[in-house]
Amino acid sequence: MTAFELIRAFAHDATVGIVVTDPMIEPPGPTILYANIAFGWLVGRELDDIVGHSPRFMQGRETRRETLDTFHRALAAGERFHGYLANYRADGTKYRAEIDCRPLRAADGRIENFVAFEREVLRRIGRPTISAAGRYEPISESKDPLTEALRALAVFEHV
Numbered sequence: 743m744t745a746f747e748l749i750r751a752f753a754h755d756a757t758v759g760i761v762v763t764d765p766m767i768e769p770p771g772p773t774i775l776y777a778n779i780a781f782g783w784l785v786g787r788e789l790d791d792i793v794g795h796s797p798r799f800m801q802g803r804e805t806r807r808e809t810l811d812t813f814h815r816a817l818a819a820g821e822r823f824h825g826y827l828a829n830y831r832a833d834g835t836k837y838r839a840e841i842d843c844r845p846l847r848a849a850d851g852r853i854e855n856f857v858a859f860e861r862e863v864l865r866r867i868g869r870p871t872i873s874a875a876g877r878y879e880p881i882s883e884s885k886d887p888l889t890e891a892l893r894a895l896a897v898f899e900h901v
């Protein structure tokens with residue numbers, strides 16, 4: 743079983759958005775191969791309108807190019823990207839996404855896919871912080887077993 747197949751098997755009902763792409767990072771890639779139901783809710787689209795497209799469809803006027811360049815460099819280096827991006831739903835509403843994206847490697851080290859865990863966060867009010875992680879908080883904190891497991895795996899944590 744590949745890592746992608748494993749994710750597909752457990753991600754379906756997860757409350758966190760999960761999206762898997764192919765490893766082609768230059769346009770028109772990466773191409774979304776799988777998205778779970780929670781990802782469809784997060785980005786305000788039917789899964790049929792998500793699979794087959796590049797994650798760039800979520801970008802808009804206030805999506806920071808600098809953060810996207812950091813994202814691109816991490817993908818090209820086969821490293822994890824953890825960051826915050828302004829994204830847009832199909833109806834044009836903007837939301838802030840926390841994204842934890844990692845490469846999925848085959849046994850020989852080749853990157854087969856990328857997987858991202860994504861959730862909506864809000865800016866904390868009145869609390870000055872030094873790091874981006876302290877500046878945002880998730881809109882809802884789920885208590886389901888997968889969320890607990892992701893926490894144990896340090897998904898969304900600074901590692």
Ligand SMILES: Cc1cc2nc3c(=O)[nH]c(=O)nc-3n(C[C@H](O)[C@H](O)[C@H](O)COP(=O)(O)O)c2cc1C
Binds near residue numbers: 797805817843
């Ligand atoms: C698994 C995965 C999920 C991604 N999710 C998002 C996303 O939610 N929003 C976004 O703006 N970009 C997302 N991206 C990043 C874009 O696909 C693209 O890599 C980014 O715009 C930087 O590359 P570019 O400089 O070629 O545009 C994701 C990439 C991957 C591999």
